[in-house]
Amino acid sequence: MKAIVIAAVALCTLPALAFAAPSKHFPGAPNAAYSAAIEQGNTLYISGTADGRDPATGKPPADAKTGAKVVLNNVKGILEKAGYTMDDLVWVQIFATNLNDYADFNEVYKSYFKGPLPARAFIGAGSLLGNAHFEVMGMAAKGSASRN
Secondary structure: OHHHHHHHHHHHHHHHHHOOOOOEEEEOOOOOOOEEEEEEOOEEEEEEEEOOOOOOOOOOOOOHHHHHHHHHHHHHHHHHHOOOOHHHEEEEEEEEOOHHHHHHHHHHHHOOOOOOOOEEEEEEOOOOHHHOOEEEEEEEEOOHHHHO
């Protein structure tokens, strides 16, 4: 009898799985081995993005504050392409080559938000690809900004 109930429950859930919305992928840089972000339902999962090159100069950012602006502009651009805002971020993970850049990063970081800040971690990472100061990844939930 128990097996019949389990089988019945499993069969009832199959139609719901058939109608689940597929993930939407937002491509990374040309020839990248990853998506810049993936949206599943009302959640956007943002891949790590770094401040390896300052778009204004084409060179690595001169200092941590410039690096923070570059990487946060990258995150903001990914969010906007997917229809989200910085205030929709609910979780952020920051990797830093130098933990002494914490205060400089925070000064810039806070200026990107209007409401409460997302949960986050700031982690010392040693070296990062492209000699970046920072790499940032996170998750955003559609409508989080309106709940602030």
